[in-house]
Amino acid sequence: MTTMQDVATRAGVSAKTVSRVFNDDPHVTEDTRQRVQSTMRELKYVPNMLARTFREGKSAVIGIAVPDVADPFFAAITKEIELAAREHDMAIVVTSLGDNPSLEQNIIETTVRRQIGGLIIAPIAADQSYLARWQDSFPIVFIDRTPIKLNADYFVEDDFGGAFEATQHLIAHGHRRIAIVGDSTDVPTTRLRLEGYRAALDDAGLRNDEELVVLGSRNADGAAQACKTLLALPDAPTAIFSSNARFSIGVFPALQALNRTDIALISYGDFPMADVLQPSVSVIDQDPRRVGRVAAERILARLATPAKRFRRKNVLPVRLIERQSCQSVPALSAPVDVP
Amino acid sequence: MTTMQDVATRAGVSAKTVSRVFNDDPHVTEDTRQRVQSTMRELKYVPNMLARTFREGKSAVIGIAVPDVADPFFAAITKEIELAAREHDMAIVVTSLGDNPSLEQNIIETTVRRQIGGLIIAPIAADQSYLARWQDSFPIVFIDRTPIKLNADYFVEDDFGGAFEATQHLIAHGHRRIAIVGDSTDVPTTRLRLEGYRAALDDAGLRNDEELVVLGSRNADGAAQACKTLLALPDAPTAIFSSNARFSIGVFPALQALNRTDIALISYGDFPMADVLQPSVSVIDQDPRRVGRVAAERILARLATPAKRFRRKNVLPVRLIERQSCQSVPALSAPVDVP
DNA sequence: GCAACTCATGTCATCGATGACATGGATTTT
DNA sequence: AAAATCCATGTCATCGATGACATGAGTTGC
Missing domain, CATH: 3.40.50.2300 (Response regulator)
Structure with missing residues (x-):
């Protein structure tokens, strides 16, 4: 893997200058810029995101934890979050919580250790207080189900x-x-x-x-x-x-x-x-896609303006789609209340 | 965020010793171990995975790129990969390639910059030669569709x-x-x-x-x-x-x-x-779950034993599930070949 | 002609964890 | 008893990118 230092040495400049060129710093002469850029191309330089985000302290990754990624409802949500995240150069790491509530905390904490930049979770356990300590490290948004024993943003359906x-x-x-x-x-x-x-x-x-x-x-x-x-x-x-x-x-x-x-x-x-x-x-x-979108947008908004206040509770409307399965007229079955 | 150094200072030892305790290094007295461990608990120390993987050079993350995460077929694959990955303490970052082949390379390269430890891809474009330069950085496994203009492991159905x-x-x-x-x-x-x-x-x-x-x-x-x-x-x-x-x-x-x-x-x-x-x-x-499992296993195997040689081409059998939709007897429609 | 300033570029430290190697006290070997 | 060994622990450097600050050449102003 080519590093900035490699490019720097080859181009006869310092690593910092390469960094400047890479980040479009105006304080570089056109001449140097050209030279560095062509060297970057020559050596096929690719930035090491890990180093960058490590230095920043948190990664450009949104964690998603849902009961089951393969469930069409959550799959649709996941897809939508990814699309929204991508527009902001963020990636998503996805995790299935399964159906054993006692495993939730462990699975989430493993995810969280990866210095994620935000977390979107559809919880399965009856207590998310364990997430409290992470709340000032990165934004957390609940979807589908409200948080229990924790104060956090949530978007649930009605x-x-x-x-x-x-x-x-x-x-x-x-x-x-x-x-x-x-x-x-x-x-x-x-x-x-x-x-x-x-x-x-x-x-x-x-x-x-x-x-x-x-x-x-x-x-x-x-x-x-x-x-x-x-x-x-x-x-x-x-x-x-x-x-x-x-x-x-x-x-x-x-x-x-x-x-x-x-x-x-x-x-x-x-x-x-x-x-x-x-x-x-x-x-x-x-409307899972809507859930995904608003959740992602909230994460991004919280990251962009940490000080701003948002509405925590959010109930999304649902919509009755009438098809045929209710049209049958019930057979005469008057409720017989005689024991 | 508490760092090892914080714990070290508080416990009156060096950061290195904390690292030793954390990694179960035997060269630590029981006494010190106890002290450090209780300090870790007290300060709620959580390792910074980013720092670790940054030092190691590659992250414990498997990238997954499929046409559409919300498609039940790919969703099932994704889920299975995640389960397999988790057993090895790896996470997955998921990306949808969409249906525009010309975007594939860009999307993949963005994913790849994140120093992933392996890549599982169901490609949509007609040329994956751009992946060649990454091949010796991490294992790449193709699923569902064979790689084009690239030599790589693949698992496709028959x-x-x-x-x-x-x-x-x-x-x-x-x-x-x-x-x-x-x-x-x-x-x-x-x-x-x-x-x-x-x-x-x-x-x-x-x-x-x-x-x-x-x-x-x-x-x-x-x-x-x-x-x-x-x-x-x-x-x-x-x-x-x-x-x-x-x-x-x-x-x-x-x-x-x-x-x-x-x-x-x-x-x-x-x-x-x-x-x-x-x-x-x-x-x-x-059998999408099988596809996911074998692909994940191959990635993990390649990571575990980089030198070992594996079969690149892998065709998974498919199975006819007979239901009712073919049972209708065709109406008499003798093929009339008269123009 | 010298101070003040601009601007390109370099040097150094830093983020957190951890290998390589050092140190120095205790224990064993000959 | 001197030498060799062992072992707990510490120090330092490192991974790659990048802020903070330094340097030094060139320019402008009076």
Whole structure:
């Protein structure tokens, strides 16, 4: 690897002068500039970013930590962050947190040691207080889920509102027995969606039936199982609200396998091919690209103007995309409240 | 940020001794070790990776450059590489190359300046000779597509074989007019798949009809358009071989929109929900996770044993996953060869 | 003609961690 | 007991780029 010193020696100047030429310092004669530049080309000089950023103290890299890079939602976010970062000559290092909350801290700290210039995180654990000590080293932005036991910028979708709207949509289509399938209420996101669901039922004067609330699934398969259980109930639901896209990918095939496409389905979170399935699936669209963009922009803004104050809490609106999966008219199944 | 020197001063030792403690050097008395360790805890010392890797000369980071991180195929690869890298305390920096081949070199070179420890690339341009000068700085592994004008490790899927098998599968189901939809033959991958397709037709004594070869689409929409054009032909195909998953995502809805699910479809490359669509789509599965794993392993192996020789060319087998989309029996459409 | 100034360029120190080598006290060998 | 060895710890230099400051040649002003 050619260093500045190599170029300097060859061109008969000091390393500092090479540095000057490289950084377009005006205090260099045209003559020297030419000579140095041609030597740089000759020796194929390439700056050592590592040395530079080491000296600066922090690297031009944004760390991204999400539950799963391969999940379409997070993949879209990641891509968008990268595009935004690139415009500012920053790169991204990506990390998957997996689904074991107890590993989060370790994984994050390994990432953080690399002197990243900023961190965007969609956490999975129930406590991010460990990040406090890093907060004045670089900006941290939470996405998708709010930070817990930590004060930091965050951009989350309107979980309550989206769930409310989704449930209301089902109700508007005549459904009275509406189930919700989701993961753990340890996840704040899920908790809010559950609340939105309940609020919508309350609003419509419908009874909150605990037997229709099936939380705790860990993945698509678990959700599929939950779905089967629900449909086997004596007084089965006519509609299902899947509280996240990951699960919808399990629920839909399950309905199909049971030949119950008459069951209405709405998914919190769009997913690939949702629009071409039979029936196409209505969803609450979270606009992951927007999430990625605003998160990246916040990081960049915090880096550019550290003193400036920003709004910490940011709730992004979600949007109901109506497709076919809620159009089925529920079979006559008047809620029988007799035990 | 606490440095080793800070810890050293506080503990009344030299920085070097702190370094020794940190790196488990046996030449430290138990007494000193204890003292230094407790001081490290007290001051919350965290090593500066940047300084370390700067000194070492190359960072513990693997660069990944793929056409699109948000594409499920590449997202799966990325995830797998990350998992493998993490086991060796390496991180990944990810970059999307987009679809403009002329930008590839620039994007890659920006990545490469960051003193990465290895590079995994799925190229989009028709010339990677610019990477030659980096080859002895760090290992480079190509995935999905072979390097052009460069000698380097590569792991590609069996494009010819997969396309051959896919086409043969359609033929076995009675199809005689089989179309192929793909992107540009500038992409070696596509060229090979086209060859596989042709070979299968030849093998079966079927005529290669140029009007059924529709290449040059740029994205899913383009593929959908190509599909419409094909079906509008006087002597339309009864089956379509979509030469990549990205396009299948356009072709399937197109068939659906035209109400032509009788047209058989097979996709080179699995895609999300392909198994629950109506009809579910038969695919050639490329096993992206395997690609990611072997590529990462090769990088790590090259780093561990630089002198060792490895097989450069590596073709990974692909697998036909039979679903429903090829089961339709073609309507009687005896190839009319009268002009 | 000399001070004051400008400007190109050089020298040195620095960022943090760590190899190479030095030092000096304790222990073992002959 | 002198010599050889061992071992804990320290000092210094280094990786590459670049700020802070120095130098010295050339220019301007009075």
